[in-house]
Amino acid sequence: MTTIGFVGLGVMGRPMAHNLLAAGYPLVVHSRTMERAAPLIRAGAAAAGSPAAVAKAAEVVITMLPDTPDVEQVAEGSDGLFAGASEGLVWIDMSSISSAASTELAARAAARGIAMLDAPVSGGETGAVAGTLSIMVGGDEVTFERCLPVLRVMGGSVVRVGGPGAGQLAKACNQIVVGCTLAGVAEALVLAGKAGVDAAKVREVLLGGFAQSRILDVHGERMLTGDFAPGFRASLHRKDLVNALDAGRTYGSSLMLSSLVTELLNAQIAAGDGDLDHSALVKVYEALADAHRG
Protein backbone atom coordinates (compact mmCIF):
# COMPACT_ATOMS: atom_id res chain seq x y z
CA MET A 1 0.00 0.00 0.00
CA THR A 2 0.99 3.62 -0.57
CA THR A 3 3.21 5.01 2.19
CA ILE A 4 1.56 8.08 3.64
CA GLY A 5 3.31 10.95 5.40
CA PHE A 6 1.39 13.00 7.93
CA VAL A 7 2.51 16.40 9.24
CA GLY A 8 0.46 18.13 11.97
CA LEU A 9 -0.89 15.98 14.79
CA GLY A 10 -3.30 18.32 16.56
CA VAL A 11 -6.89 17.69 17.67
CA MET A 12 -7.87 16.87 14.08
CA GLY A 13 -4.66 15.42 12.64
CA ARG A 14 -4.14 12.76 15.31
CA PRO A 15 -7.42 10.85 14.82
CA MET A 16 -7.16 11.25 11.03
CA ALA A 17 -3.67 9.69 11.08
CA HIS A 18 -4.90 6.91 13.38
CA ASN A 19 -7.64 6.04 10.91
CA LEU A 20 -5.11 5.80 8.06
CA LEU A 21 -2.94 3.50 10.16
CA ALA A 22 -5.98 1.40 11.10
CA ALA A 23 -6.84 1.11 7.40
CA GLY A 24 -3.44 -0.50 6.83
CA TYR A 25 -1.45 2.38 5.30
CA PRO A 26 2.25 2.52 6.25
CA LEU A 27 2.53 5.90 7.98
CA VAL A 28 5.42 8.32 8.58
CA VAL A 29 4.58 11.18 10.94
CA HIS A 30 6.01 14.50 12.03
CA SER A 31 4.77 17.12 14.45
CA ARG A 32 6.37 20.26 15.90
CA THR A 33 5.71 18.71 19.31
CA MET A 34 6.80 15.13 18.69
CA GLU A 35 5.31 13.81 21.96
CA ARG A 36 1.98 14.10 20.16
CA ALA A 37 3.22 11.36 17.81
CA ALA A 38 3.88 8.85 20.62
CA PRO A 39 0.52 7.00 20.48
CA LEU A 40 0.80 6.74 16.67
CA ILE A 41 4.36 5.42 16.88
CA ARG A 42 3.26 2.85 19.46
CA ALA A 43 0.54 1.85 17.00
CA GLY A 44 3.09 1.25 14.23
CA ALA A 45 3.82 4.61 12.57
CA ALA A 46 7.40 5.68 11.82
CA ALA A 47 8.70 9.02 13.11
CA ALA A 48 10.45 11.57 10.90
CA GLY A 49 12.55 14.48 12.18
CA SER A 50 11.31 17.06 9.69
CA PRO A 51 8.74 17.63 6.92
CA ALA A 52 11.60 17.08 4.45
CA ALA A 53 12.23 13.62 5.94
CA VAL A 54 8.50 12.86 5.70
CA ALA A 55 8.51 13.85 2.02
CA LYS A 56 11.54 11.60 1.39
CA ALA A 57 9.88 8.58 3.00
CA ALA A 58 6.33 8.88 1.63
CA GLU A 59 4.51 8.78 -1.70
CA VAL A 60 1.58 10.87 -0.45
CA VAL A 61 2.01 13.56 2.24
CA ILE A 62 -0.92 14.96 4.19
CA THR A 63 -0.63 18.23 6.14
CA MET A 64 -3.12 19.28 8.83
CA LEU A 65 -1.91 22.60 10.25
CA PRO A 66 -3.50 25.63 11.95
CA ASP A 67 -3.05 28.47 9.45
CA THR A 68 -1.62 29.70 6.13
CA PRO A 69 1.88 30.65 7.44
CA ASP A 70 2.23 27.20 9.08
CA VAL A 71 1.48 25.47 5.77
CA GLU A 72 3.86 27.75 3.85
CA GLN A 73 6.62 27.08 6.41
CA VAL A 74 6.10 23.29 6.38
CA ALA A 75 6.11 23.27 2.56
CA GLU A 76 8.82 25.79 1.76
CA GLY A 77 10.96 26.03 4.92
CA SER A 78 14.60 24.94 4.83
CA ASP A 79 13.70 21.41 5.97
CA GLY A 80 10.25 21.56 4.46
CA LEU A 81 8.34 19.18 2.21
CA PHE A 82 9.67 20.75 -0.99
CA ALA A 83 13.26 20.29 0.21
CA GLY A 84 12.77 16.54 0.65
CA ALA A 85 10.35 15.83 -2.19
CA SER A 86 11.10 13.86 -5.33
CA GLU A 87 9.15 14.48 -8.53
CA GLY A 88 5.85 12.64 -8.45
CA LEU A 89 5.10 13.29 -4.76
CA VAL A 90 1.43 13.93 -4.02
CA TRP A 91 0.69 16.53 -1.33
CA ILE A 92 -2.78 16.77 0.19
CA ASP A 93 -3.14 19.87 2.36
CA MET A 94 -6.13 19.29 4.63
CA SER A 95 -5.54 22.45 6.70
CA SER A 96 -8.05 25.31 6.38
CA ILE A 97 -6.12 28.21 4.87
CA SER A 98 -6.51 31.10 2.44
CA SER A 99 -7.81 29.97 -0.95
CA ALA A 100 -5.53 32.42 -2.78
CA ALA A 101 -2.43 31.27 -0.86
CA SER A 102 -3.38 27.65 -1.50
CA THR A 103 -3.69 28.26 -5.23
CA GLU A 104 -0.22 29.86 -5.26
CA LEU A 105 1.27 26.97 -3.26
CA ALA A 106 -0.24 24.50 -5.76
CA ALA A 107 1.46 26.36 -8.63
CA ARG A 108 4.83 26.40 -6.86
CA ALA A 109 4.44 22.71 -5.99
CA ALA A 110 3.59 21.89 -9.61
CA ALA A 111 6.76 23.67 -10.73
CA ARG A 112 8.68 21.09 -8.65
CA GLY A 113 6.71 18.13 -10.01
CA ILE A 114 4.57 17.86 -6.85
CA ALA A 115 0.84 17.37 -7.42
CA MET A 116 -1.14 19.19 -4.72
CA LEU A 117 -4.74 18.90 -3.60
CA ASP A 118 -6.34 21.32 -1.16
CA ALA A 119 -8.74 19.21 0.90
CA PRO A 120 -10.00 21.02 4.01
CA VAL A 121 -12.63 19.34 6.15
CA SER A 122 -15.77 19.98 8.16
CA GLY A 123 -17.18 17.83 10.94
CA GLY A 124 -14.89 18.60 13.87
CA GLU A 125 -13.05 16.21 16.18
CA THR A 126 -16.07 13.88 16.26
CA GLY A 127 -15.97 13.55 12.48
CA ALA A 128 -12.20 13.10 12.51
CA VAL A 129 -12.43 10.27 15.07
CA ALA A 130 -15.33 8.57 13.30
CA GLY A 131 -13.81 9.00 9.82
CA THR A 132 -16.96 10.79 8.68
CA LEU A 133 -15.51 14.20 7.83
CA SER A 134 -16.92 16.20 4.98
CA ILE A 135 -13.90 16.77 2.69
CA MET A 136 -13.92 19.60 0.12
CA VAL A 137 -11.31 19.03 -2.55
CA GLY A 138 -9.66 21.37 -5.06
CA GLY A 139 -7.11 20.22 -7.63
CA ASP A 140 -6.81 18.25 -10.84
CA GLU A 141 -9.14 15.32 -11.42
CA VAL A 142 -6.45 12.67 -12.00
CA THR A 143 -4.73 13.39 -8.67
CA PHE A 144 -8.14 13.50 -6.97
CA GLU A 145 -9.13 10.07 -8.32
CA ARG A 146 -5.76 8.68 -7.24
CA CYS A 147 -6.17 10.02 -3.69
CA LEU A 148 -9.84 9.12 -3.28
CA PRO A 149 -9.22 5.79 -1.44
CA VAL A 150 -7.02 7.64 1.08
CA LEU A 151 -9.52 10.49 1.53
CA ARG A 152 -12.42 8.04 1.95
CA VAL A 153 -10.67 6.57 5.02
CA MET A 154 -11.09 9.97 6.72
CA GLY A 155 -14.26 11.27 5.11
CA GLY A 156 -17.91 10.32 4.88
CA SER A 157 -18.47 12.79 2.08
CA VAL A 158 -15.59 13.57 -0.31
CA VAL A 159 -16.38 15.99 -3.15
CA ARG A 160 -14.07 17.60 -5.69
CA VAL A 161 -15.53 21.08 -6.10
CA GLY A 162 -13.04 22.45 -8.66
CA GLY A 163 -9.40 23.20 -9.46
CA PRO A 164 -6.61 24.38 -7.12
CA GLY A 165 -7.92 26.53 -4.25
CA ALA A 166 -11.56 25.49 -4.81
CA GLY A 167 -11.54 23.22 -1.74
CA GLN A 168 -10.40 26.13 0.43
CA LEU A 169 -13.05 28.36 -1.13
CA ALA A 170 -15.69 25.73 -0.34
CA LYS A 171 -14.38 25.56 3.23
CA ALA A 172 -14.73 29.35 3.47
CA CYS A 173 -18.34 28.93 2.30
CA ASN A 174 -18.82 26.24 4.94
CA GLN A 175 -17.53 28.51 7.69
CA ILE A 176 -19.76 31.35 6.47
CA VAL A 177 -22.85 29.15 6.74
CA VAL A 178 -21.74 27.67 10.08
CA GLY A 179 -20.94 31.12 11.50
CA CYS A 180 -24.22 32.76 10.44
CA THR A 181 -26.25 29.79 11.66
CA LEU A 182 -24.36 29.76 14.96
CA ALA A 183 -24.98 33.47 15.57
CA GLY A 184 -28.64 33.10 14.57
CA VAL A 185 -29.08 30.24 17.05
CA ALA A 186 -27.37 32.32 19.77
CA GLU A 187 -29.66 35.30 19.08
CA ALA A 188 -32.73 33.08 19.23
CA LEU A 189 -31.85 31.13 22.38
CA VAL A 190 -30.74 34.23 24.32
CA LEU A 191 -33.93 36.05 23.31
CA ALA A 192 -36.03 33.08 24.46
CA GLY A 193 -34.23 33.01 27.80
CA LYS A 194 -34.54 36.76 28.38
CA ALA A 195 -38.26 36.60 27.48
CA GLY A 196 -38.79 33.90 30.10
CA VAL A 197 -39.59 31.21 27.52
CA ASP A 198 -37.99 27.77 27.97
CA ALA A 199 -35.02 27.92 25.56
CA ALA A 200 -34.59 24.13 25.61
CA LYS A 201 -38.17 23.68 24.42
CA VAL A 202 -37.69 26.38 21.79
CA ARG A 203 -34.64 24.49 20.48
CA GLU A 204 -36.67 21.28 20.48
CA VAL A 205 -39.60 22.67 18.51
CA LEU A 206 -37.34 24.59 16.10
CA LEU A 207 -35.55 21.33 15.23
CA GLY A 208 -38.87 20.09 13.80
CA GLY A 209 -39.26 22.91 11.24
CA PHE A 210 -37.32 24.98 8.72
CA ALA A 211 -34.94 26.21 11.44
CA GLN A 212 -33.45 22.68 11.69
CA SER A 213 -29.68 22.51 11.39
CA ARG A 214 -26.81 20.48 12.76
CA ILE A 215 -25.65 23.68 14.49
CA LEU A 216 -29.03 24.13 16.25
CA ASP A 217 -28.84 20.50 17.29
CA VAL A 218 -25.21 20.20 18.47
CA HIS A 219 -24.18 23.79 19.24
CA GLY A 220 -27.65 24.82 20.43
CA GLU A 221 -27.37 22.02 23.01
CA ARG A 222 -23.90 23.29 24.04
CA MET A 223 -25.28 26.82 24.47
CA LEU A 224 -28.01 25.51 26.78
CA THR A 225 -25.73 23.30 28.89
CA GLY A 226 -22.76 25.71 28.85
CA ASP A 227 -20.41 22.95 27.64
CA PHE A 228 -17.82 25.00 25.74
CA ALA A 229 -14.90 22.54 25.70
CA PRO A 230 -13.70 22.54 22.07
CA GLY A 231 -14.85 21.08 19.63
CA PHE A 232 -13.81 23.84 17.34
CA ARG A 233 -11.99 26.84 18.80
CA ALA A 234 -13.46 30.30 18.27
CA SER A 235 -9.99 31.58 17.28
CA LEU A 236 -9.86 29.07 14.39
CA HIS A 237 -13.33 30.01 13.23
CA ARG A 238 -12.30 33.67 13.17
CA LYS A 239 -9.22 32.73 11.12
CA ASP A 240 -11.44 30.91 8.60
CA LEU A 241 -13.83 33.87 8.40
CA VAL A 242 -10.97 36.30 7.84
CA ASN A 243 -9.96 34.05 4.91
CA ALA A 244 -13.57 34.14 3.71
CA LEU A 245 -13.69 37.95 3.92
CA ASP A 246 -10.44 38.10 1.91
CA ALA A 247 -12.05 35.89 -0.74
CA GLY A 248 -15.14 38.13 -0.71
CA ARG A 249 -12.96 41.15 -1.46
CA THR A 250 -11.02 39.28 -4.15
CA TYR A 251 -14.13 38.12 -6.00
CA GLY A 252 -16.36 41.15 -5.31
CA SER A 253 -18.92 39.28 -3.23
CA SER A 254 -20.58 40.96 -0.23
CA LEU A 255 -20.34 39.10 3.09
CA MET A 256 -22.29 41.40 5.42
CA LEU A 257 -23.44 38.83 7.94
CA SER A 258 -20.11 37.03 7.91
CA SER A 259 -18.28 40.27 8.69
CA LEU A 260 -20.60 40.82 11.66
CA VAL A 261 -20.02 37.25 12.87
CA THR A 262 -16.27 37.91 12.59
CA GLU A 263 -16.70 40.97 14.82
CA LEU A 264 -18.68 38.91 17.35
CA LEU A 265 -15.88 36.32 17.38
CA ASN A 266 -13.40 39.20 17.85
CA ALA A 267 -15.42 40.20 20.92
CA GLN A 268 -15.43 36.60 22.18
CA ILE A 269 -11.65 36.31 21.71
CA ALA A 270 -11.05 39.74 23.30
CA ALA A 271 -13.04 38.53 26.32
CA GLY A 272 -10.51 35.70 26.70
CA ASP A 273 -12.73 32.96 25.26
CA GLY A 274 -10.86 32.32 22.00
CA ASP A 275 -9.86 28.81 23.09
CA LEU A 276 -13.42 27.84 23.91
CA ASP A 277 -15.70 26.19 21.39
CA HIS A 278 -17.20 28.68 18.92
CA SER A 279 -20.63 27.96 20.43
CA ALA A 280 -19.44 30.13 23.38
CA LEU A 281 -20.38 33.00 21.04
CA VAL A 282 -23.62 32.86 23.02
CA LYS A 283 -21.69 34.43 25.93
CA VAL A 284 -21.13 37.58 23.84
CA TYR A 285 -24.88 37.88 23.36
CA GLU A 286 -25.52 37.22 27.04
CA ALA A 287 -23.03 39.95 27.98
CA LEU A 288 -24.76 42.37 25.61
CA ALA A 289 -28.15 41.52 27.11
CA ASP A 290 -26.77 41.97 30.62
CA ALA A 291 -25.27 45.34 29.65
CA HIS A 292 -28.68 46.36 28.32
CA ARG A 293 -30.31 45.25 31.58
CA GLY A 294 -27.73 46.84 33.86
Add this chain to the structure above:
Amino acid sequence: MTTIGFVGLGVMGRPMAHNLLAAGYPLVVHSRTMERAAPLIRAGAAAAGSPAAVAKAAEVVITMLPDTPDVEQVAEGSDGLFAGASEGLVWIDMSSISSAASTELAARAAARGIAMLDAPVSGGETGAVAGTLSIMVGGDEVTFERCLPVLRVMGGSVVRVGGPGAGQLAKACNQIVVGCTLAGVAEALVLAGKAGVDAAKVREVLLGGFAQSRILDVHGERMLTGDFAPGFRASLHRKDLVNALDAGRTYGSSLMLSSLVTELLNAQIAAGDGDLDHSALVKVYEALADAHRG
Protein backbone atom coordinates in the same frame (compact mmCIF):
# COMPACT_ATOMS: atom_id res chain seq x y z
CA MET B 1 -66.52 15.39 17.46
CA THR B 2 -65.71 18.97 18.40
CA THR B 3 -67.00 21.48 15.83
CA ILE B 4 -64.07 23.58 14.64
CA GLY B 5 -64.29 27.07 13.18
CA PHE B 6 -61.57 28.24 10.81
CA VAL B 7 -60.97 31.88 9.85
CA GLY B 8 -58.34 32.73 7.24
CA LEU B 9 -58.05 30.47 4.21
CA GLY B 10 -54.79 31.57 2.61
CA VAL B 11 -51.88 29.47 1.35
CA MET B 12 -51.45 27.97 4.82
CA GLY B 13 -55.02 28.03 6.19
CA ARG B 14 -56.64 26.16 3.31
CA PRO B 15 -54.60 22.92 3.53
CA MET B 16 -54.72 23.04 7.35
CA ALA B 17 -58.53 23.28 7.24
CA HIS B 18 -58.69 20.49 4.66
CA ASN B 19 -56.71 18.22 6.97
CA LEU B 20 -59.12 18.90 9.86
CA LEU B 21 -62.05 18.07 7.60
CA ALA B 22 -60.32 14.91 6.38
CA ALA B 23 -59.76 13.90 10.02
CA GLY B 24 -63.54 14.00 10.54
CA TYR B 25 -64.00 17.30 12.37
CA PRO B 26 -67.20 19.22 11.55
CA LEU B 27 -65.85 22.50 10.12
CA VAL B 28 -67.28 26.03 9.83
CA VAL B 29 -65.17 28.37 7.72
CA HIS B 30 -64.90 32.08 6.99
CA SER B 31 -62.53 34.05 4.79
CA ARG B 32 -62.49 37.69 3.68
CA THR B 33 -62.53 36.36 0.13
CA MET B 34 -65.17 33.65 0.45
CA GLU B 35 -64.42 32.06 -2.98
CA ARG B 36 -61.36 30.62 -1.25
CA ALA B 37 -63.76 28.57 0.88
CA ALA B 38 -65.45 26.92 -2.13
CA PRO B 39 -63.33 23.72 -2.26
CA LEU B 40 -63.76 23.27 1.51
CA ILE B 41 -67.51 23.75 1.26
CA ARG B 42 -67.69 21.22 -1.57
CA ALA B 43 -65.77 18.86 0.72
CA GLY B 44 -68.37 19.26 3.49
CA ALA B 45 -67.50 22.40 5.46
CA ALA B 46 -70.20 24.92 6.40
CA ALA B 47 -69.75 28.59 5.46
CA ALA B 48 -70.18 31.44 7.94
CA GLY B 49 -70.70 35.10 7.00
CA SER B 50 -68.44 36.57 9.69
CA PRO B 51 -65.97 35.64 12.42
CA ALA B 52 -68.81 36.24 14.91
CA ALA B 53 -70.92 33.62 13.11
CA VAL B 54 -67.98 31.20 13.21
CA ALA B 55 -67.61 31.74 16.96
CA LYS B 56 -71.35 31.08 17.45
CA ALA B 57 -71.23 27.80 15.51
CA ALA B 58 -67.97 26.30 16.83
CA GLU B 59 -66.46 25.06 20.09
CA VAL B 60 -62.89 25.66 18.97
CA VAL B 61 -62.00 28.48 16.57
CA ILE B 62 -58.69 28.54 14.67
CA THR B 63 -57.42 31.74 13.06
CA MET B 64 -54.66 31.79 10.41
CA LEU B 65 -54.16 35.40 9.33
CA PRO B 66 -51.33 37.50 7.89
CA ASP B 67 -50.47 39.99 10.64
CA THR B 68 -51.24 41.42 14.09
CA PRO B 69 -53.88 43.99 12.96
CA ASP B 70 -55.76 41.26 11.03
CA VAL B 71 -55.95 39.09 14.14
CA GLU B 72 -57.05 42.03 16.33
CA GLN B 73 -59.75 42.94 13.79
CA VAL B 74 -61.03 39.36 13.45
CA ALA B 75 -61.11 38.99 17.25
CA GLU B 76 -62.39 42.38 18.35
CA GLY B 77 -64.10 43.89 15.27
CA SER B 78 -67.84 44.60 15.36
CA ASP B 79 -68.65 41.18 13.85
CA GLY B 80 -65.54 39.57 15.28
CA LEU B 81 -64.99 36.38 17.25
CA PHE B 82 -65.51 38.06 20.63
CA ALA B 83 -68.90 39.43 19.48
CA GLY B 84 -70.14 35.93 18.67
CA ALA B 85 -68.39 33.94 21.38
CA SER B 86 -70.01 32.24 24.35
CA GLU B 87 -68.08 31.60 27.54
CA GLY B 88 -66.00 28.44 27.20
CA LEU B 89 -64.98 29.02 23.59
CA VAL B 90 -61.42 27.97 22.82
CA TRP B 91 -59.53 30.16 20.37
CA ILE B 92 -56.29 28.92 18.77
CA ASP B 93 -54.51 31.68 16.90
CA MET B 94 -52.06 30.00 14.51
CA SER B 95 -51.09 33.26 12.78
CA SER B 96 -47.57 34.60 13.28
CA ILE B 97 -47.97 37.90 15.11
CA SER B 98 -46.35 40.05 17.78
CA SER B 99 -45.80 38.13 21.01
CA ALA B 100 -46.71 41.19 23.12
CA ALA B 101 -49.96 41.77 21.18
CA SER B 102 -50.80 38.07 21.46
CA THR B 103 -50.29 38.14 25.23
CA GLU B 104 -52.64 41.14 25.47
CA LEU B 105 -55.26 39.45 23.26
CA ALA B 106 -55.10 36.36 25.48
CA ALA B 107 -55.81 38.52 28.55
CA ARG B 108 -58.77 40.28 26.88
CA ALA B 109 -60.09 36.90 25.66
CA ALA B 110 -59.77 35.45 29.16
CA ALA B 111 -61.80 38.39 30.53
CA ARG B 112 -64.65 37.17 28.27
CA GLY B 113 -64.27 33.55 29.28
CA ILE B 114 -62.46 32.62 26.09
CA ALA B 115 -59.38 30.41 26.49
CA MET B 116 -56.74 31.35 23.94
CA LEU B 117 -53.67 29.53 22.70
CA ASP B 118 -51.07 31.16 20.45
CA ALA B 119 -49.87 28.39 18.15
CA PRO B 120 -47.84 29.69 15.19
CA VAL B 121 -46.25 27.20 12.83
CA SER B 122 -43.14 26.51 10.81
CA GLY B 123 -42.83 24.22 7.81
CA GLY B 124 -44.45 26.23 5.02
CA GLU B 125 -47.11 25.19 2.53
CA THR B 126 -45.52 21.74 2.15
CA GLY B 127 -45.82 21.14 5.90
CA ALA B 128 -49.39 22.49 5.93
CA VAL B 129 -50.45 20.13 3.11
CA ALA B 130 -48.69 17.11 4.64
CA GLY B 131 -49.91 17.87 8.18
CA THR B 132 -46.30 17.88 9.40
CA LEU B 133 -46.04 21.48 10.62
CA SER B 134 -43.91 22.33 13.60
CA ILE B 135 -46.37 24.01 16.02
CA MET B 136 -45.10 26.27 18.84
CA VAL B 137 -47.75 26.71 21.50
CA GLY B 138 -48.19 29.29 24.26
CA GLY B 139 -51.04 29.23 26.78
CA ASP B 140 -52.27 27.31 29.79
CA GLU B 141 -51.56 23.61 30.03
CA VAL B 142 -55.18 22.45 30.42
CA THR B 143 -56.30 24.20 27.23
CA PHE B 144 -53.20 22.88 25.47
CA GLU B 145 -53.94 19.27 26.47
CA ARG B 146 -57.54 19.70 25.34
CA CYS B 147 -56.48 21.03 21.93
CA LEU B 148 -53.64 18.57 21.36
CA PRO B 149 -55.67 16.11 19.22
CA VAL B 150 -56.74 18.98 16.94
CA LEU B 151 -53.19 20.39 16.69
CA ARG B 152 -51.75 16.94 15.97
CA VAL B 153 -53.90 16.72 12.82
CA MET B 154 -51.95 19.69 11.44
CA GLY B 155 -48.56 19.23 13.08
CA GLY B 156 -45.77 16.67 13.11
CA SER B 157 -44.18 18.33 16.13
CA VAL B 158 -46.42 20.11 18.66
CA VAL B 159 -44.66 21.62 21.68
CA ARG B 160 -46.02 23.89 24.43
CA VAL B 161 -43.14 26.24 25.12
CA GLY B 162 -44.74 28.36 27.85
CA GLY B 163 -47.66 30.63 28.81
CA PRO B 164 -49.54 33.18 26.67
CA GLY B 165 -47.32 34.74 23.98
CA ALA B 166 -44.60 32.09 24.34
CA GLY B 167 -45.60 30.39 21.10
CA GLN B 168 -45.21 33.68 19.23
CA LEU B 169 -41.89 34.29 20.93
CA ALA B 170 -40.71 30.83 19.83
CA LYS B 171 -41.87 31.61 16.29
CA ALA B 172 -39.83 34.83 16.39
CA CYS B 173 -36.84 32.69 17.44
CA ASN B 174 -37.60 30.33 14.55
CA GLN B 175 -37.63 33.19 12.05
CA ILE B 176 -34.37 34.56 13.48
CA VAL B 177 -32.64 31.22 12.93
CA VAL B 178 -34.23 30.73 9.49
CA GLY B 179 -33.31 34.28 8.43
CA CYS B 180 -29.68 34.13 9.56
CA THR B 181 -29.21 30.69 8.01
CA LEU B 182 -30.83 31.85 4.77
CA ALA B 183 -28.56 34.90 4.50
CA GLY B 184 -25.50 32.81 5.38
CA VAL B 185 -26.37 30.32 2.63
CA ALA B 186 -26.86 33.18 0.15
CA GLU B 187 -23.47 34.71 1.07
CA ALA B 188 -21.76 31.35 0.64
CA LEU B 189 -23.36 30.34 -2.65
CA VAL B 190 -22.89 33.75 -4.26
CA LEU B 191 -19.23 33.80 -3.16
CA ALA B 192 -18.70 30.33 -4.64
CA GLY B 193 -20.27 31.40 -7.93
CA LYS B 194 -18.25 34.63 -8.16
CA ALA B 195 -15.04 32.70 -7.37
CA GLY B 196 -15.76 30.31 -10.24
CA VAL B 197 -16.35 27.33 -7.95
CA ASP B 198 -19.32 25.05 -8.68
CA ALA B 199 -21.94 26.33 -6.19
CA ALA B 200 -24.08 23.19 -6.60
CA LYS B 201 -21.12 21.03 -5.54
CA VAL B 202 -20.39 23.39 -2.65
CA ARG B 203 -23.99 22.99 -1.45
CA GLU B 204 -23.67 19.21 -1.82
CA VAL B 205 -20.47 18.93 0.22
CA LEU B 206 -21.65 21.43 2.85
CA LEU B 207 -24.76 19.29 3.44
CA GLY B 208 -22.41 16.54 4.67
CA GLY B 209 -20.83 18.62 7.48
CA PHE B 210 -21.67 21.09 10.23
CA ALA B 211 -23.15 23.54 7.70
CA GLN B 212 -26.07 21.14 7.15
CA SER B 213 -29.52 22.67 7.52
CA ARG B 214 -32.96 22.32 6.02
CA ILE B 215 -32.47 25.84 4.63
CA LEU B 216 -29.23 24.86 2.83
CA ASP B 217 -31.05 21.84 1.46
CA VAL B 218 -34.37 23.35 0.34
CA HIS B 219 -33.62 27.06 -0.06
CA GLY B 220 -30.04 26.49 -1.24
CA GLU B 221 -31.51 24.40 -4.06
CA ARG B 222 -33.98 27.21 -4.88
CA MET B 223 -31.14 29.74 -4.99
CA LEU B 224 -29.26 27.54 -7.48
CA THR B 225 -32.24 26.85 -9.75
CA GLY B 226 -33.79 30.32 -9.41
CA ASP B 227 -37.16 28.86 -8.41
CA PHE B 228 -38.57 31.67 -6.26
CA ALA B 229 -42.30 30.86 -6.39
CA PRO B 230 -43.42 31.04 -2.74
CA GLY B 231 -43.13 28.99 -0.49
CA PHE B 232 -42.87 31.70 2.09
CA ARG B 233 -43.06 35.30 0.96
CA ALA B 234 -40.18 37.64 1.77
CA SER B 235 -42.69 40.26 2.97
CA LEU B 236 -44.03 37.84 5.61
CA HIS B 237 -40.54 36.95 6.78
CA ARG B 238 -39.79 40.66 7.20
CA LYS B 239 -42.99 41.05 9.23
CA ASP B 240 -41.91 38.18 11.50
CA LEU B 241 -38.43 39.68 11.93
CA VAL B 242 -39.89 43.09 12.79
CA ASN B 243 -41.87 41.29 15.51
CA ALA B 244 -38.64 39.60 16.63
CA LEU B 245 -36.78 42.94 16.78
CA ASP B 246 -39.66 44.36 18.86
CA ALA B 247 -39.30 41.44 21.26
CA GLY B 248 -35.53 42.00 21.36
CA ARG B 249 -36.11 45.60 22.43
CA THR B 250 -38.73 44.57 24.99
CA TYR B 251 -36.54 41.96 26.65
CA GLY B 252 -33.17 43.69 26.17
CA SER B 253 -31.70 41.04 23.89
CA SER B 254 -29.39 42.04 21.03
CA LEU B 255 -30.36 40.83 17.54
CA MET B 256 -27.53 42.18 15.39
CA LEU B 257 -27.62 39.61 12.63
CA SER B 258 -31.42 39.56 12.56
CA SER B 259 -31.55 43.33 12.14
CA LEU B 260 -29.17 43.03 9.18
CA VAL B 261 -31.30 40.26 7.66
CA THR B 262 -34.33 42.53 8.09
CA GLU B 263 -32.49 45.25 6.14
CA LEU B 264 -31.62 42.77 3.38
CA LEU B 265 -35.29 41.77 3.17
CA ASN B 266 -36.16 45.49 3.03
CA ALA B 267 -33.83 45.74 0.01
CA GLN B 268 -35.46 42.68 -1.57
CA ILE B 269 -38.95 44.11 -1.03
CA ALA B 270 -37.88 47.56 -2.30
CA ALA B 271 -36.60 45.87 -5.47
CA GLY B 272 -40.14 44.56 -6.04
CA ASP B 273 -39.45 40.99 -4.92
CA GLY B 274 -41.48 40.97 -1.69
CA ASP B 275 -43.96 38.44 -3.09
CA LEU B 276 -41.21 36.03 -4.08
CA ASP B 277 -40.00 33.29 -1.77
CA HIS B 278 -37.58 34.56 0.89
CA SER B 279 -34.83 32.50 -0.77
CA ALA B 280 -34.83 35.23 -3.47
CA LEU B 281 -32.73 37.13 -0.89
CA VAL B 282 -29.88 35.70 -2.94
CA LYS B 283 -30.80 38.25 -5.65
CA VAL B 284 -29.91 41.08 -3.26
CA TYR B 285 -26.43 39.59 -2.83
CA GLU B 286 -26.09 39.05 -6.59
CA ALA B 287 -27.03 42.69 -7.21
CA LEU B 288 -24.43 43.82 -4.66
CA ALA B 289 -21.76 41.67 -6.31
CA ASP B 290 -22.73 43.03 -9.76
CA ALA B 291 -22.54 46.60 -8.46
CA HIS B 292 -19.05 45.84 -7.13
CA ARG B 293 -18.05 44.39 -10.52
CA GLY B 294 -19.55 47.22 -12.61
